[in-house]
Amino acid sequence: MKFKNFKLTPVKKWVLGSILAIFLLFGLFYLSIYWGWWGKVPTTAELKDLKQNEATEVFSSEGKLIGKYYIFDRQPVLFEELPQHLLDALIATEDVRFYEHSGIDSRSLLRVFVKTILMGDESSGGGSTITLQLAKNLFGRKDYGHLSIVVNKLRESIIARRLEDIYSKEEILGLYFNTVPFSDNTYGIESAAMKFFNTTTSELTLEEAATLVGTLKASHYYNPRLNTQRSLERRNVVLYQMNKYGFLPSERYVKAKSRPINLDYQYFSNNGGVAPYFRAQLKKDVESILDTLKKENGEPYNLYRDGLQVHTTIDYEMQLLAEEAMQEHMAQLQEQFEKAYGKNPPWKRKNLLEEALKQSEQYKSLANAGWSEEKILDSLHRKTDMEFFDWGQKKLTQASIADSLQHYMKFLNMGMINLEPSTGAVKSWVGGINHKYFKYDHVTQSRRQIGSTFKPVVYTAAIEAGIDPCTYYSLREVTYEGGWTPSNSGDEEEDPYMRYPMPTALARSINTIAVKVLYDVGLQKVIDQAERMMFPKDLPKYPSIALGTAELTAAELAGSYASYANNGKAAKPYYLTRINDKYGNTIAEFRPQVASTPAFSSTTRQVMIEMMKGTVNSGTAARLRYKYNLPNDIAGKTGTTQNNRDGWFVGITPSLISVTWAGTDDPRIGFPSTALGQGANSALPAFALLLQKMNADSQFNKITKAQFSPPSSTVQMMLDCEPEQRDNFLERLFTRSDQPRKPEKKEKQGLFKKIKGIFKKKN
Known part of the structure; x- marks a missing residue:
């Protein structure tokens, strides 16, 4: 055989040995990896039970994906x-x-x-x-x-x-x-x-x-x-x-x-996409709920890893339209706001900036580290590259922390919530103008004075107490115990002999009459009425509550106002319907929280709806008709707080309650004028623009075309009164002007009534 002549020369031995050594080394190297010397290799059993981090998905009421929580x-x-x-x-x-x-x-x-x-x-x-x-x-x-x-x-x-x-x-x-x-x-x-x-x-x-x-x-x-x-x-x-x-x-x-x-x-992302403020609040709620739940194996659920499915009440398309409406209105309002203040706005005043700096997290952190005030302020005024938010664009500039604080102090913000009155289901949620730059949520976190949006509660309590809505009250200012003299805005005091019934007083949001009605019905009855409407139980027990000194969130106000469109039953806003695991099994389910009993009678509800329709048709919210040309069946109430710090609007339709707030995050900076800051100008337009957009989309017909039921004949008779009266000569002589006058019944007119009519000014 040929192999007999084969001889292993030293070179051949070296080559063969090298090859064998290489294979041996490779084999040992491979085995070292196989045995896990370079790091554990998953076993067959582990591979059969693969677990991967899966994002938790958030869905709208229609099943559309609106966000995720994930690593x-x-x-x-x-x-x-x-x-x-x-x-x-x-x-x-x-x-x-x-x-x-x-x-x-x-x-x-x-x-x-x-x-x-x-x-x-x-x-x-x-x-x-x-x-x-x-x-x-x-x-x-x-x-x-x-x-x-x-x-x-x-x-x-x-x-x-x-x-x-x-x-x-x-x-x-x-x-x-x-x-x-x-x-x-x-x-x-x-x-x-x-x-x-x-x-x-x-x-x-x-x-x-x-x-x-x-x-x-x-x-x-x-x-x-x-x-x-x-x-x-x-x-x-x-x-x-x-x-x-x-x-x-x-x-x-x-x-x-x-x-x-x-x-x-x-x-x-946390800051972008649809409904970022809503998703931020929802995340907190879901995490709290998951803390109370366990998987079948006893392990806790993880929001970021377990691929959960979170279902909400949010209407995807309405949310998009609400965000569009907010952006359109607020960009324009911000421009008007800055222009109205001119060259010396409050956010450029040294004292305000210094106070704001000392309240900043950066200042407090450096102070806690033992820095001197001079060194801290020097650090906060040191310039570096920064990105600033502004409407329509982002600005890259050289600026300091102090510059940044001053820049953001000037911005107006907004909170808007829309919910279904029959259940409290939240359909859209706009917590602010931009979540990346303004994290504070003005739907559930921000508690602000609610101004005249509390007045309907006062009138509701009065009607429930049996006070006729056609009772006439004088415009005249009255000084109450403690020296408090509530006054009206604008020119309401021009004619001290003018009297208005409740419908006119509410439509025109007259302060002096709202307080007089509160005194007539009694403060405690007003507080009790508010609590039956699910207002918070810590309302200030002072007569000034008639003018809205209570501080509420937009969500709280919306839930209480739901009673006017839900047969007297308030509804707590709810937005989480169920949580499913990654296999589709429901692990938590939630139901609406609606008051079990009405907060007021059906007659009172009808009266209040008709009175708040007057606010929209001829009162402080009339621009919904003459400017925005909205044909919808709408009731509502505007609100403006002291020094024009807060503007509010509550819109009521048969199928939707909308609450909108506008103002600055810094309560020391209000609107420069009532014309600009009143709720009808600062808050109402966002609702108006949203409703315009919804009117143009047939998928919202169920909401936009809904109509209130006609008031009963009893309610129509209760509201059948002249919109105003003026004291005649005899009444000025013999009647206290600050006392309410009962409605005059046409069928009981006698001689004295006819004599009075001679002196009465014709409208």
């Missing part, structure tokens, strides 16, 4: 929901022999080993199968210095083998698409489809699927939001691969590659 933006999807062209795009681009191998491309691994170890080429990575990429997605990579690529590749090959033994090819594809990282810190195909195209995985088009698969080569470099042209070119490479390997007919390939990328980007 990694990942949402699971079933294999059956993966469209075929998405699977084809991945296989054609990443692993065309996917169905033929067992998870490992041995030639690729050998190439990496030889080039990296023997040739020192650290860029020799690549050639990974889909299963190897899945292993990397699931367990990540670690830094092992120069051996990193080899160690990680071998570790992933071990995991890949185990995955192939446990899962079918379809299951591996499903796991891959649920874990693979896409652009913008997005994990999983469902989250990527929603973020970049505002759609679900099952609805992805061929072009959209190819775009997302194309980003996998380098998620930042091919990010379609940042690099559209580059992403388009990469997408077309994916389409070419699909055509090359028979997944895509040539005719369809030609059409697809000619189409542009049409993004519909949805950014679910």
Whole structure:
């Protein structure tokens, strides 16, 4: 035999020994990884029970996604929901022999080993199968210095083998698409489809699927939001691969590659997206609820990891319209506000700025660290690069913390909540003008004086107490015990002999009459009435409450006002309906909290609705008709607080209660004039613009076309009185002007009444 002549020369021995040594070293090296000397390798049992961080999703009442809470933006999807062209795009681009191998491309691994170890080429990575990429997605990579690529590749090959033994090819594809990282810190195909195209995985088009698969080569470099042209070119490479390997007919390939990328980007951040203030409040509530719940295995739920589904009452489209209305109005109001103050606005006054600086977190932190005041102020006036918010643009500028504080002191803010009166279900929630720059929520966090929006409670208590709404009250100012003399705004005191009934007094929001009505009915009865309407129990027990000195949130006010449109029953605002686990099982469910008994009679409710319709039709909210041309059935009440610090408007329709507040976050800075700061000008327009937008959209017809039931004949008779009366000569001589005058019944007119009529001024 030829082998008899084969002799192992020293050179041959060295070569053979080197080869054996290399294989032995590689084997030992592989075993060291297999045994976990370089880090634990997951066992088969662990791989059977894969747990991935999954984002908690927040849904509107219609099931639309409005936000997420997550560490990694990942949402699971079933294999059956993966469209075929998405699977084809991945296989054609990443692993065309996917169905033929067992998870490992041995030639690729050998190439990496030889080039990296023997040739020192650290860029020799690549050639990974889909299963190897899945292993990397699931367990990540670690830094092992120069051996990193080899160690990680071998570790992933071990995991890949185990995955192939446990899962079918379809299951591996499903796991891959649920874990693979896409652009913008997005994990999983469902989250990527929603973020970049505002759609679900099952609805992805061929072009959209190819775009997302194309980003996998380098998620930042091919990010379609940042690099559209580059992403388009990469997408077309994916389409070419699909055509090359028979997944895509040539005719369809030609059409697809000619189409542009049409993004519909949805950014679910804490500060951006739909309803950011609402989502911030909801997060606190859900976290508190989860603290009281346990999984079947006894573990607590995690908001950021467990893939929960949070369902809310928010109407997605109404929320968008409410935010649009707020932005349109507030941008214009801010411009008017700054112009009205002129060259010496309060936010530029040294004393106000210094007070604000000393109240800032930065000042307090440095003071606690032992810094002197001089050193602190020097630090707070040191300039650096900053981004400032302004309506219509962001400003990059050189500024100090003091400059920033002064800049943001000038901004007006807004809170607006809209809810369904029959249940208290919140339909839209606007907590401020921009969540990134103004975190404070003016729906539930901000308690401000509510001004004249409390007056309907006073009149409600009076009617419940049996006082006829057609009782006439004088405009004249009265000084009460303690020297308090409430006055009217504007020119209401021009004629001290003029008297108005309750409907006119409420429509025109006359302060002096509201206080007189409170004294007639009694302070405690007014407080009791408010509490029956679910106002807070800590209302100030002073007569000045008639003018709205109580401090409430917009949400509290909305829930109380719901009683006027809900048969006398107030409703606590609620917005969380249920929480499901990631499998769709309900783990918590919530119901409306509506008062069990009416706060007032049906007659009183009808009277108050008719009186507040007068506010809209001819009173302080009349611009809803003459300026905004709203034809809807609306009742309402405006409110303005002392020194024009707060503007309010409450809009009541049969199917919607809307409360809007406007003002500055710093209560030391009010509106420069009542004309600008009154609720009819500062708060009402946001409601008006929202209703205009809803009127233009037929999907809101159930709300916008709803009408109040006609008042009963009894109520019509109760409100059948002249809108004003003026004292005649005899009444001035023999009647105290500050005493109310009972309504005059036409059927009981006698001689004295006729004599009085001679002197009465005709209207």
